[in-house]
Amino acid sequence: MNFEFPEAIRALATETRAFVTESVIPFEDDPRWGDHGPSDDLRRELNDLARRAGLFGPHIPRELGGLGLGHLDRAAVFEAAGYSLLGPVALHCAAPDEGNIHLLDQVANDDQKDRYLSPLAQGERSCFAMTEPDGAGSDPGMLRTTARPVGGDYVIDGRKWLITGARGAQFVIIMAKMQGGEADGRATMFLSPMDRPEIRIVRDMHTIDSSFAGGHCVVDFADLRLGADAVLGEVGKGFEYAQVRLAPARLTHCMRWLGAAARAHDIALRHAAKRKAFGTEIGRHEGVGFMLADNEIDMRSARLSLQEAAWRLDRGERGATVSSMAKVQCSEAIWRVVDNAVQVLGGIGISRETAVERIFRExxxxxxxxxxxxxxxxxxxxxxxxxxxxxxxxxxx
Ligand SMILES: Cc1cc2nc3c(=O)[nH]c(=O)nc-3n(C[C@H](O)[C@H](O)[C@H](O)COP(=O)(O)OP(=O)(O)OC[C@H]3O[C@@H](n4cnc5c(N)ncnc54)[C@H](O)[C@@H]3O)c2cc1C
Known part of the structure; x- marks a missing residue:
C-alpha cells in the first residue's frame, strides 16, 4: 500500500493550511460569528477569499467550478481546512452543504441539478431535514413526517428539529414517509425552496456548538404541496439515498474535526513546552507527557482509519461498515484529544484565551x-x- 498523497495533493493541503492560518484565523474574533454560527455576510466574505486563493470547493465537481477531489484526497485538504472552525465555511466544504452536494450530484435529475445543485455549488446554502422531536432520530424507521399523494402532487406535513443551517438556506431536502399510494409507508426525499409560506422556522435551538452557518432549527412543514418534480430520485427510495450521503459525509466530518483536534493539540503542546511547574516544563511531567503522547497516537490512528475508509469509497465500495467504524474511532479519539488539550492548558483551557475552549464545545x-x-x-x-x-x-x- 502507498501511504503517501500525490505531490499535487500535498501541495494543495499545505496551501490550504497556510490560507487558513493567514487569512481565516484572523476572522475568529469577528463579531459576525455568533451563537448560531457565522453570519452569511461573514461566510460570503470568507468564500470570496477562498475563491481568490483558488481553494473554493475542494469536493465540488470540476464542471461546477470546484476542484473535483476524490474521497481520499479530500482527507488531506479537509483536515487542513479544519484547522480553523471557519476554514470549512470559507472553502464551502462544511456540513450539511458538502454532503448535500454529493447527494444531489449522485441522485438529482438534470433540472434539479440546474435549480438546486448549481447555486449550491456556487456558494448558496441548503439543509437536510430528517430528525424529528418524537420520530426519526437514531432510528430513522420512526419517521413521522408524511407525504400524501394528491392529484399528482405530494402534500407534506411534519415537524423536524436539529436542522443545521435551516435559517438562511435556499432549499431543504425533506425526508418524509409516504402515506398512501404505491410506496405507502416508505421514505422519500423531496426538494423544496425554503421560502415557501408552508415552511416555518419555529425557533433557533440553543446548542453548545456555534460553527455551523444558520445554526440548528426547529422547522415545521404544514400542508406543503410539492409537484412530482420535487421528488429526489424515486419515490420510496429515501433510505437508499440516505446511504449514498451517509458514508462520505461521516468521513468528511472526521476529516474536518481531525483538523480542529490538531489545532487544539498544537496549542496544548506549545503550552506544555513553555509553562513551568515544580521546577520544569509541564510537558516533562509524565502525567502531561502521556496525555500529549496519547493525543499523537489517537490522531494518527484516527487519520489512518478514515483514510483507509475513504480509499475504499474511491474504489467504488459502499463503505458502510468501515465508515461506521472510522466514525466511532475518530469522534471518540478527537474528543479525547481536545479534552486532553483543555487539561494540559489548565485554567486557561476553559477560557476564551485560546481556540481550544471553542473547539471543545464544537x-x-x-x-x-x-x-x-x-x-x-x-x-x-x-x-x-x-x-x-x-x-x-x-x-x-
Ligand atoms: C450538532 C448537530 C447537528 C445536527 N444536524 C442535523 C441535520 O442537519 N439534519 C437532521 O436531520 N438531523 C440533524 N441532527 C440530528 C442527529 O442526526 C440526531 O441527533 C441523531 O441521529 C440522534 O438522534 P436523536 O437526537 O433523536 O437521539 P435518540 O434517537 O433519541 O437517541 C438518544 C440516545 O439513545 C442511545 N441509543 C439509541 N439507539 C440505541 C441503540 N440501538 N443502542 C444503544 N444506544 C442507543 C444513544 O446513546 C443516543 O445518543 C443533528 C444533531 C446534532 C447534535
Missing part, C-alpha cells in the same frame, strides 16, 4: 450526529453476530 456533538457511538456499536455487533451465525455455531478453542 466536537462534542460529533459523537451524536451521523449516528451516536452506541448505535454504531450496536449495529456493528449485530453484523458480527450475523457473521458468526452464518459461519456455524461450533465453539472455537
Amino acid at each position: 466536537v462534542r456533538g460529533f459523537r451524536i450526529y451521523d449516528g451516536p457511538s452506541e448505535v454504531h456499536r450496536w449495529s456493528l455487533a449485530r453484523k458480527a453476530m450475523k457473521r458468526v451465525a452464518a459461519e456455524g455455531q461450533e465453539d472455537r478453542r
Whole structure:
C-alpha cells in the first residue's frame, strides 16, 4: 500500500493550511460569528477569499467550478481546512452543504441539478431535514413526517428539529414517509425552496456548538404541496439515498474535526513546552507527557482509519461498515484529544484565551450526529453476530 498523497495533493493541503492560518484565523474574533454560527455576510466574505486563493470547493465537481477531489484526497485538504472552525465555511466544504452536494450530484435529475445543485455549488446554502422531536432520530424507521399523494402532487406535513443551517438556506431536502399510494409507508426525499409560506422556522435551538452557518432549527412543514418534480430520485427510495450521503459525509466530518483536534493539540503542546511547574516544563511531567503522547497516537490512528475508509469509497465500495467504524474511532479519539488539550492548558483551557475552549464545545456533538457511538456499536455487533451465525455455531478453542 502507498501511504503517501500525490505531490499535487500535498501541495494543495499545505496551501490550504497556510490560507487558513493567514487569512481565516484572523476572522475568529469577528463579531459576525455568533451563537448560531457565522453570519452569511461573514461566510460570503470568507468564500470570496477562498475563491481568490483558488481553494473554493475542494469536493465540488470540476464542471461546477470546484476542484473535483476524490474521497481520499479530500482527507488531506479537509483536515487542513479544519484547522480553523471557519476554514470549512470559507472553502464551502462544511456540513450539511458538502454532503448535500454529493447527494444531489449522485441522485438529482438534470433540472434539479440546474435549480438546486448549481447555486449550491456556487456558494448558496441548503439543509437536510430528517430528525424529528418524537420520530426519526437514531432510528430513522420512526419517521413521522408524511407525504400524501394528491392529484399528482405530494402534500407534506411534519415537524423536524436539529436542522443545521435551516435559517438562511435556499432549499431543504425533506425526508418524509409516504402515506398512501404505491410506496405507502416508505421514505422519500423531496426538494423544496425554503421560502415557501408552508415552511416555518419555529425557533433557533440553543446548542453548545456555534460553527455551523444558520445554526440548528426547529422547522415545521404544514400542508406543503410539492409537484412530482420535487421528488429526489424515486419515490420510496429515501433510505437508499440516505446511504449514498451517509458514508462520505461521516468521513468528511472526521476529516474536518481531525483538523480542529490538531489545532487544539498544537496549542496544548506549545503550552506544555513553555509553562513551568515544580521546577520544569509541564510537558516533562509524565502525567502531561502521556496525555500529549496519547493525543499523537489517537490522531494518527484516527487519520489512518478514515483514510483507509475513504480509499475504499474511491474504489467504488459502499463503505458502510468501515465508515461506521472510522466514525466511532475518530469522534471518540478527537474528543479525547481536545479534552486532553483543555487539561494540559489548565485554567486557561476553559477560557476564551485560546481556540481550544471553542473547539471543545464544537466536537462534542460529533459523537451524536451521523449516528451516536452506541448505535454504531450496536449495529456493528449485530453484523458480527450475523457473521458468526452464518459461519456455524461450533465453539472455537
Ligand atoms: C450538532 C448537530 C447537528 C445536527 N444536524 C442535523 C441535520 O442537519 N439534519 C437532521 O436531520 N438531523 C440533524 N441532527 C440530528 C442527529 O442526526 C440526531 O441527533 C441523531 O441521529 C440522534 O438522534 P436523536 O437526537 O433523536 O437521539 P435518540 O434517537 O433519541 O437517541 C438518544 C440516545 O439513545 C442511545 N441509543 C439509541 N439507539 C440505541 C441503540 N440501538 N443502542 C444503544 N444506544 C442507543 C444513544 O446513546 C443516543 O445518543 C443533528 C444533531 C446534532 C447534535
